[in-house]
Amino acid sequence: MGCHGANAVGNVLGGHTLIINSPTNGENFAVCKPCHPSATSFDISGAQTTITGLYNALKLKLATFGMLDTVNMVIKPKKYAQADLAVYWNFMLIYADRSIGVHNYQYTHDLLVAGNANFTAKGY
Numbered sequence: 001m002g003c004h005g006a007n008a009v010g011n012v013l014g015g016h017t018l019i020i021n022s023p024t025n026g027e028n029f030a031v032c033k034p035c036h037p038s039a040t041s042f043d044i045s046g047a048q049t050t051i052t053g054l055y056n057a058l059k060l061k062l063a064t065f066g067m068l069d070t071v072n073m074v075i076k077p078k079k080y081a082q083a084d085l086a087v088y089w090n091f092m093l094i095y096a097d098r099s100i101g102v103h104n105y106q107y108t109h110d111l112l113v114a115g116n117a118n119f120t121a122k123g124y
C-alpha cells in the first residue's frame with residue numbers, strides 16, 4: 001500500500017484510480033497515518049500552509065514582474081535574465097507537481113524561498 005495505491009474507496013479513491021483526494025470523499029489521509037499517526041489532513045505540521053503562502057507570494061511577484069500570465073499559467077514571451085528564468089522554471093515545477101509540498105517538502109520550500117528572495121532583491 002502506497003500513498004497513490006491505497007485500498008479502494010468505491011471507484012473514487014485509491015485502488016486502480018491512483019487518486020488520493022476527491023471532491024466527495026476529501027483527502028485520503030488514512031494512508032499517511034502509519035507514518036504520521038496524528039495526521040488529520042494532508043497539511044501535516046502545517047507544511048502545506050507554509051508552502052501555499054510561499055507559492056502565492058512568488059506567484060504574485062512573477063505576475064507583478066510581468067513574467068507570469070496567471071490566467072493561462074504560461075510565461076509572457078520576452079527576453080529575461082537567466083536567474084529570473086530559473087525562478088520561473090522552478091515555480092512551474094512546483095505548480096505542475098500539485099502536491100503542495102508533500103513530495104519533497106524541504107526542496108520545495110527552499111526553491112520557493114530562493115525564488116521569492118530573487119524578486120524581493122529587485123523590489124518586487
Ligand code: HEC
Pocket residue numbers: 003028029031032033034035036041042043044045047048101102105
Ligand atoms: C512510509 C512512511 C510515510 C508515509 C506513508 C507518509 N509519510 Fe510523510 N514523511 C515521512 C518521513 C520519514 C518524513 C520526513 C520527516 C523528517 O524529515 O523529519 C515525512 C515528511 C512529510 C512532510 C514534510 C513535513 C514534515 O513534517 O517533515 C509532509 C508534508 C508529509 N510527510 C506529508 C505526508 C502526507 C500528506 C502523507 C500521506 C499522503 C504522507 N506524508 C505519508 C514518512 C511518510
